[in-house]
Amino acid sequence: MRTYLITLVGLLFVLFSYAAAYDPLDPNGNITIKWDVMSWTPDGYVAVVTMNNFQMYRHIMSPGWTLGWTWAKKEVIWTMIGAQATEQGDCSKFKGNIPHCCKKTPTVVDMLPGVPYNQQFTNCCKGGVLASWGQDPQSSVSAFQVSVGQAGTTNKTVKLPKNFTLLGPGPGYTCSPAKIVPPTKFFTPDLRRKTQALMTWNVTCTYSQFVAQKxxxxxxxxxxxxxxxxxxxxxxxxxxxxxxxxxxxxxxxxxxxxxxxxxxxxxxxxxxxxxxxxxxxxxxxxxxxxxxxxxxxxxxxxxxxxxxxxxxxxxxxxxxxxxxxxxxxxxxxxxxxxxxxxxxxxxxxxxxxxxxxxxxxxxxxxxxxxxxxxxxxxxxxxxxxxxxxxxxxxxxxxxxxxxxxxxxxxxAHQNLVAFSTLFCSMLLILLVLF
Missing domain, CATH: 2.60.40.290 (Immunoglobulin-like)
Structure with a gap:
């Protein structure tokens, strides 16, 4: 009986959380994080991470988004372009070339406008501000490039990160587990050749006012x-x-x-x-x-x-x-x-x-x-x-x-005035007649 009650309470909590995140005025609204592996390196890969705000009227204002996750293995971030990790973590075991971030749970933020050109990436450097899709589709995208080490060098050896979190700029977003999807296809700059990512996974984050603030x-x-x-x-x-x-x-x-x-x-x-x-x-x-x-x-x-x-x-x-x-x-x-x-x-x-x-x-x-x-x-x-x-x-x-x-x-006051007017009119008629 006790196990049954615990299961029932857990089910109700899941259903309530889902209902709280569902927006009837924007049923398809979410922020989708797409992780495209573009090339392999000697100990990992280079990926492009893109955030698309598909919410019609909910945007992320200053001080901007903060993205976090947990590595599945012992991955490190060698370099980043267009974003940066807020903490480097303990990289003492590395000699010579030191990674950008060695934390098991990195936290990443967007770069501010005006950073040097060699640190910029397409759709980066907006201070983490994301416009809503309904208001300004062109400004509803943010992206950065990350080079990941100690991660595996094939589709079978790479493990997906876990426990994605999105703050924008406060709580409210709940993110799904990463899910492998068909590789993203890209056109070359001359639009004459189509290429594709080596591997792609998506994460979907939805907003709940109940989670954000009581x-x-x-x-x-x-x-x-x-x-x-x-x-x-x-x-x-x-x-x-x-x-x-x-x-x-x-x-x-x-x-x-x-x-x-x-x-x-x-x-x-x-x-x-x-x-x-x-x-x-x-x-x-x-x-x-x-x-x-x-x-x-x-x-x-x-x-x-x-x-x-x-x-x-x-x-x-x-x-x-x-x-x-x-x-x-x-x-x-x-x-x-x-x-x-x-x-x-x-x-x-x-x-x-x-x-x-x-x-x-x-x-x-x-x-x-x-x-x-x-x-x-x-x-x-x-x-x-x-x-x-x-x-x-x-x-x-x-x-x-x-x-x-x-x-x-x-x-009632209007009816009373109308009745009194009618009464006076009838009285006047009677006086004229008699």
């Missing part, structure tokens, strides 16, 4: 033109454990040198708010025309230590199938199952507002969206005009409960 990282507030009430983010929407460490917006501490410098442990410095979220998205129903309606969207950063590069905002609403114009953001529909066009991705225009600055006067970006009405479904009643789900940088935001939405003017 609290949401953003929240949503709501307002409308027909009601003066502003529905704020729920209290402690992103947790209030660090509320005693927050900084008031008028604090003198903000004038200190270095207060905006990111910490190595990525510890945030938040502005004191009732919701204690790093980012707030405000959805304002601005105008109601005969054939169209207009929404204003504002993103505000409350973190004094983080600039959000290449930010993305995903919203789910039934009328996003009729987006007519987006005024100062870029927009792309997301149709994950090619069935219902009710989800779209907003992101900044390159070199204009694709950087959401740290908390302060410049710490917000905003745009307006014009939507054509769907006459069969459009209504301002019961909060229909507000989004169903909102994601910032791929993490789902906390939305106020429906009973807190700004409501339409009281219909």
């Amino acid at each position: 609290h949401p990282k953003c929240c949503v507030s709501l307002s409308t033109f027909y009601n003066e009430t502003i529905t704020s983010c729920p209290s402690c929407a992103c947790g209030c454990e660090n509320k005693h460490k927050c900084i008031k917006s008028d604090s003198k501490l903000l004038s200190m040198v270095g207060v905006n410098t990111p910490r190595k442990d990525n510890a945030p410095l938040l502005q004191c708010t009732q919701h204690m979220c790093p980012v707030r998205i405000h959805w304002h129903v601005k105008l109601n025309y005969k054939e169209y309606w207009r929404v204003k969207i504002t993103l505000t950063n409350f973190n004094y230590r983080v600039n959000y590069t290449q930010w993305t905002l995903v919203a789910q609403h039934p009328n996003l199938n009729n987006v007519t114009q987006v005024f100062s953001f870029d927009y792309k529909p997301l149709v994950p199952y090619q069935l219902i066009n009710d989800t779209g991705m907003f992101y900044g225009i390159k070199f204009y507002n694709d950087l959401l600055m740290e908390a302060g006067p410049a710490g917000n970006v905003q745009s307006e969206v014009l939507l054509q009405k769907d006459k069969d479904t459009f209504t301002l009643k019961q909060g229909w005009a507000f989004p169903r789900k909102v994601y910032f940088n791929g993490d789902e935001c906390m939305i106020p409960p429906p009973d807190a939405y700004p409501y339409l003017p009281n219909l």
Whole structure:
């Protein structure tokens, strides 16, 4: 009985972890790590490692990705181009030519822009920043070259690394075991000859907000033109454990040198708010025309230590199938199952507002969206005009409960006015007649 319970608990944990990593708005989204063995060396091989971010709206921002694994045997890294191991490890047994890294569990990071040309590799040296596939496919790739020793020199003697980990730049990604796949095919520069890798294996890493952080990282507030009430983010929407460490917006501490410098442990410095979220998205129903309606969207950063590069905002609403114009953001529909066009991705225009600055006067970006009405479904009643789900940088935001939405003017009051008007009209008619 005890063995049965342990098995059942383990099965439920696996299923729950899988469900937490599954994203219904981006069902095929993942980061695929491809390891191509390109040539053999006297004691190992030279490989090209390529990371492709196939996630539609989730990117890896600064300080960038960190890739780790465990060698299957006693492999060492002789050299790397386009990336570097963070630690060399114990290489004391080597004389003369010292390896780049001798650790059993190496940790590798991308090179920074501007490194010497002889240390660069195709699609390297971006500081570990990976754009999302939906936002910028050309910038969603990162690669480096590695020369591995003591590894075997044939397809049968080479053993696949184990326990791949991907941090980007914090936790959240879970990686599958390496799997041998058909060798990658390449074209020569003149595009007239096709070659292929000697051996290829893939690793797939998927993201889970549950693994990344127990609290949401953003929240949503709501307002409308027909009601003066502003529905704020729920209290402690992103947790209030660090509320005693927050900084008031008028604090003198903000004038200190270095207060905006990111910490190595990525510890945030938040502005004191009732919701204690790093980012707030405000959805304002601005105008109601005969054939169209207009929404204003504002993103505000409350973190004094983080600039959000290449930010993305995903919203789910039934009328996003009729987006007519987006005024100062870029927009792309997301149709994950090619069935219902009710989800779209907003992101900044390159070199204009694709950087959401740290908390302060410049710490917000905003745009307006014009939507054509769907006459069969459009209504301002019961909060229909507000989004169903909102994601910032791929993490789902906390939305106020429906009973807190700004409501339409009281219909009972309107009926009472109509009744009184009718009564006065009838009374006037009777006076004229009699």
